Amino acid sequence: MQPKKKAILLSLCVSIVLMLAKFVAYFITQSNAILTDALESIVNVLASSFAFYSIYLATIPKDQNHPYGHGKVEFFSAFLEGTLITIAGLIIIFKSTYDLIYPKPIYQLFEGAGIIGATGIVNLIIGYYLINVGKKENSITLEADGKHLLTDSITSAGLVVGIILIQLTRIYWLDSAVSILLGLYIIFNGYKLTRRSVGGLMDESNIELVKNIIEILQKNRKEAWIDVHNLRAQQYGADLHVDCHVTLPYYFDLNRVHQEISSIDKLINGNGNCKTELFIHADPCLPACCNYCEMKDCPVREEAFRGEIEWTIENATKNQKHFDQ
Template sequence: MDLDRLDSSTSVFLSQREKKLKTALFSIGASSFLIVLKLVFGFLTNSISIFASAIDSLFDLSASSVNYFSIKKAEKPADKEHRFGHGKAEGLAGLFQSFIIGLSSIYLIYVSVKRLVVGSQVHSLDIGILVMVFSAIVSFFISRHIKKVADYTDSVALSADSLHYRSDVYTNLGIVLGLIIVKITGLLFIDSLISICVSLYIIWSTTSVFKESVDILMDKELPKSTVKEIEDVILKYQPYVKGFHKMRTRRAGSKKFIEFHLVVDHTLSFVESHNIAEDIIKEIEKKIPNAEVTVHVDPHGFPDYS
């Protein structure tokens, strides 16, 4: 085994794990701050929209908390009972969060419809507008920060968390627009209609997180572009490499598992074949972050009984 490669891989793994956990804790703190802010000013303004937004942030806090513990579990090294690691915990977290976002959106629709039917009075609209503008700005920068870390660490759970806050930006701006229209025209139903439209958009946007999470749990193949990168690396070693077969790929959290049979020239010695396989593994793992590659070497022209 190449100890330098192992040390480098371990160092990157620990660095990404630390970034994920710190970002998840940051998300929990941000959600808590927004909940308190919206509840306080919800009571001051008697605005159902602001209360609904506070409930939305409460769901975010719940999802972020699950996120933190799932990432902590997912990033644990492999053990005797989990030989492939715990990466699928992130897929479960992403699935859970897609349901949470969907439920929060349905709740917003319910509140908006109720407001259309029953009606309500709001006051101190100027304060409410300022608070929601501030919340939208805070949510935007939180979403951007989490998305940056999610892309760097290839984390589905953090990507879902980023979607929470990005959705909150639209929700908050929709509420701001509604409150402004109410202030100018006195037409309360406009606020509810905007909230319903924003909620429907949020539900639609969760489908990508839901699909990605299901793909991880169902061991879907890596994207065709990634598989093509793997194939290009293998074929670079022709004519010593005659081909490959039985390639299987999957993803668990940020970890990517790749395995295939490598067909080499039968005149090569065992050591030469092994070295070629090791070189291919190193190059694939360098090209594809967080990849774990397993290669079985077959001599060309001989039957493969495995």
């Protein structure tokens, strides 16, 4: 089984067991704060189920109807998870506000705290595991699910502290107050997850990713690569799609142009963190390029070389040759 599928299947199975444990804790205690954690666990199970399906789709090879593959479904999965987290947070706040006005008795808080504490530790371990696998496999779905579980473990820790405080002080309205605070924290994390997924669905530029590609090109640049511009990168699940324009000497024949473009392709795929598909447009050089062209013994040079222009995110992403700046 692929690492991504193995990781998300483990997350799904664990989420189901922990959800049942949290509802047992709620029925024992009748605590709103514990119900908060139990309701969020339903979101965990739903999100992990859809995440498993989205990872299955993302691993399907590209076809005629999906020439860029199916990886973008992972952004939709993260969006759904973020939306479900936010809805759960809103429900928690509304219910807890009602019970703050009309309180009800709660019982056996220490037993409930023990169950919630144990589930928090499990979520912490599984969360870090999913994030590590997600980064290694370039899966936003696994990272999102892992961060969700880390959020759940933090809310569980806060919940345990709140339960102990309630038991020691006998101030029972703190139960609803703690639940409201945890609900706000859940909504905040749901917003962050949704914001990132919407950025991916809208093909928002990943600045760090683009910087990394430019740094690789700059460190390994060849004299024939006069400049690189109009560089763009899009992430589709575990696959990266990059397109750019490369200025080459205009007298290169088609074989030499293909050789240079293939070198760039091998360079990016050999040094990058994920599989990359490149679409490179070759531009012919112009006399205005001569002052920063490093080609030695160029037969058509019209101006002396004055200095290299370092490739940065400012000039490499613009749709213009560097002499136009």
